Amino acid sequence: MKMKKYLSIAILLMMMASPVVFTSCGNDDPTEDIGNPETKLDVWTEPFHIMGANVDEVKSYMAQSMKRYRQVAETSGDNIQLTFMTGQGSEGVLYSFSRLDGSLYSVIDTEQSVNRGLVIDYLKKHYTLVSADEASLQYCFTNQDKSVVITTMKVSDTYFNVNYSLVY
DSSP, rough: OHHHHHHHHHHHHHHHHHHHHHHTTTSTTTTTTOOOOOOOOOOOOOOOOTTTTOOOHHHHHHHHTTTTTEEEEEEESSEEEEEEEESSEHHHHHHHEEEEOOOOHHHHEEEEEEGHHHHHHHHHHHHHEEEEEEETEEEEEOOSSSSSEEEEESSSSEEEEEEEEEEE
């Protein structure tokens, strides 16, 4: 009787352990990033960055001009923030607005590194280059009246940021 009981438990344990053994012996990596293929752009569109703009103006621009992006969050606290994502990994745009008057003061655009040449070339054509460190992908640009400072920074091997600081 005791032997039958142990045999039943052993069979039950074997049945429970077999899926673990078979899944762990496979070549597939369940942690690999499936949904993040690199998207090479033909044309880069700047995010909205007009000083003093409000939330509705940004939402309207994003809906009309940057259709790859969808709004995923809107937060308010010390400041108001809008977050837009493409669905391609961490690619997206973060807008920050003043809590006092609701005006736009900062934009962070996270782009895939595969598009860095396109983005940097665009910025070089449309803004004044202040400084450049090509090895670390750190550039600084400004517009003619110096009301916008644009910096780029490598975030990882896959992504880099384009930061727009609106100077009052």
